[in-house]
Amino acid sequence: MKQRKILTIDDDEDVNNLISVILKKNDYDYRTCEDIKEYFSQVVQYQPNLCLVDLNLGNFEGFGFGIIETMRKKIGHDMIIIVMSRRSKPEDINRALECGANDYIQKPIDENILISKLNIFLEKNNDDISFPDRPIPGGDQDATFEIPMNITSISEKSIFLYSRSYIAKGSLISLHNSFFKGFKFGVQSVTLNRELGGYIIEIHVDKEEHTELLPEIRKMMLQCPPVDED
Amino acid sequence: MAVKSKVILLIDDDLDMLNYLRKLLENVGHTIHTAQDLKTAQHKLTTVFPHLVLLDINIEDENGFTFIDEIRKVDPYKRIKIIMISSLSSKKALATSKNYETDGYLVKPVNNDILLTTMKKISPNLGFPEANKLERNFAGVMCKLIGNITKISEVKLTFRSKVKFTEKQKLNLNSAFIDKLEIDHAQFIIQKPSIDVSPGVYDTEAQIIGLNDNDLKEIRKIKTKKG
Numbered sequence: 149m150k151q152r153k154i155l156t157i158d159d160d161e162d163v164n165n166l167i168s169v170i171l172k173k174n175d176y177d178y179r180t181c182e183d184i185k186e187y188f189s190q191v192v193q194y195q196p197n198l199c200l201v202d203l204n205l206g207n208f209e210g211f212g213f214g215i216i217e218t219m220r221k222k223i224g225h226d227m228i229i230i231v232m233s234r235r236s237k238p239e240d241i242n243r244a245l246e247c248g249a250n251d252y253i254q255k256p257i258d259e260n261i262l263i264s265k266l267n268i269f270l271e272k273n274n275d276d277i278s279f280p281d282r283p284i285p286g287g288d289q290d291a292t293f294e295i296p297m298n299i300t301s302i303s304e305k306s307i308f309l310y311s312r313s314y315i316a317k318g319s320l321i322s323l324h325n326s327f328f329k330g331f332k333f334g335v336q337s338v339t340l341n342r343e344l345g346g347y348i349i350e351i352h353v354d355k356e357e358h359t360e361l362l363p364e365i366r367k368m369m370l371q372c373p374p375v376d377e378d
Numbered sequence: 379m380a381v382k383s384k385v386i387l388l389i390d391d392d393l394d395m396l397n398y399l400r401k402l403l404e405n406v407g408h409t410i411h412t413a414q415d416l417k418t419a420q421h422k423l424t425t426v427f428p429h430l431v432l433l434d435i436n437i438e439d440e441n442g443f444t445f446i447d448e449i450r451k452v453d454p455y456k457r458i459k460i461i462m463i464s465s466l467s468s469k470k471a472l473a474t475s476k477n478y479e480t481d482g483y484l485v486k487p488v489n490n491d492i493l494l495t496t497m498k499k500i501s502p503n504l505g506f507p508e509a510n511k512l513e514r515n516f517a518g519v520m521c522k523l524i525g526n527i528t529k530i531s532e533v534k535l536t537f538r539s540k541v542k543f544t545e546k547q548k549l550n551l552n553s554a555f556i557d558k559l560e561i562d563h564a565q566f567i568i569q570k571p572s573i574d575v576s577p578g579v580y581d582t583e584a585q586i587i588g589l590n591d592n593d594l595k596e597i598r599k600i601k602t603k604k605g
Contacts, residue, residue: 200593219408225392236591238563241563242588245588254587254590258591258594261533264532268534270521278531278533281602283529283546283601284530284555284600288553288555289526289553290555291527291537291555292552293522293550294521294550295541295543297519297521300517301515302509313542313545315521316540316541316580318578319540319541319578321521321523322522324521324522325522326520331538333430342404366429370452370455370506371454371508372455372510372511374507375507376454
């Protein structure tokens with residue numbers, strides 16, 4: 149089970165106190181600090197699992213997003229960093245995430261949100277606190293998502309792709325890159341590849357449906373160097 | 379007899395010859411493209427990438443041979459088969475053709491039987507080997523799938539799909555509903571492996587990160603229970 153040591157840095161003593169009360173109530177270990185120097189020394193000494201960082205620390209040159217970048221440089225990417233801020237514009241939030249923060253909580257801190265996020269990040273299942281799931285009406289459920297894949301071999305009849313996630317046979321997929329431009333295929337077979345630790349997905353090229361794709365496939369096949377024959 | 383349909387490019391400035399060859403080869407089941415000059419031939423070559431080229435070497439003042447170099451530019455490993463057609467059975471033409479290493483030679487007027495025999499002989503060898511080592515920028519591809527987002531809370535959502543996730547990863551997820559809630563700026567992280575619902579159907583939980591208080595308000599507007 150993951151440990152639960154939280155280190156908070158905020159130059160506002162009241163915020164630190166509030167967080168301490170919440171964390172104590174929920175059986176988390178915690179330490180707080182008010183300046184960046186103390187923060188880095190605590191990271192070394194205390195070795196927290198997660199840090200709560202005020203995005204608007206006052207006494208740091210280039211404060212704000214620069215703090216996160218500096219933290220990442222110094223302590224690496226394993227540490228979970230959640231930034232706190234009154235700033236709430238999506239652009240600001242995304243910038244914080246791009247700089248290396250794992251998540252964002254708006255101030256004033258909501259106890260339930262804070263604990264829920266800590267539980268998820270630190271993999272503690274606590275259904276007492278978790279927020280109720282709200283069912284989404286059937287008509288609004290449609291979604292699309294993307295997963296990256298690599299083409300392992302291609303011919304005019306079939307294409308094989310490597311995927312780290314398992315995709316069920318019969319799934320309808322569309323492929324996107326400068327070459328595929330959204331052509332649709334059905335998954336014909338899925339094979340576990342133990343060596344690579346993922347799956348090889350087979351799809352078939354259809355003469356009618358994929359007419360425009362065939363010359364591109366031939367072009368690619370012509371440019372591919374021969375495999376050495378033993 | 380069933381024939382695997384191949385893509386053939388015919389290059390000849392003689393329209394009658396082109397039509398004759400086209401009819402014959404289409405009857406056998408192949409897909410035919412034609413060109414009456416080398417410029418058109420070049421264009422067709424680089425848009426069609428045929429399995430076989432029938433090339434009139436007398437085209438454009440006996441410059442048909444130069445086109446072979448053009449073919450090799452797009453086909454460095456010599457997989458496109460080339461049959462030359464000449465109206466001269468001159469020794470010079472034959473010798474030059476040997477220098478160029480092609481796959482066959484026909485003399486005009488082309489005889490039906492000889493053409494069909496030549497095609498029969500070459501057909502098993504038409505086609506390119508499977509490509510296994512692709513350049514980086516072609517090998518990488520994004521696979522899009524559909525799913526259903528069935529529930530949502532202030533910190534996570536659950537969606538149902540035909541994909542079983544096993545690793546922690548950031549998920550690129552889009553839906554009209556997410557847009558409607560105006561939380562499309564949020565990021566979604568899969569923290570736990572998907573759960574089997576039924577064969578080929580999986581439920582996946584994704585943590586929602588980067589929400590501000592307004593976003594939470596929007597989510598809270600969604601009813602928690604039916605009715």
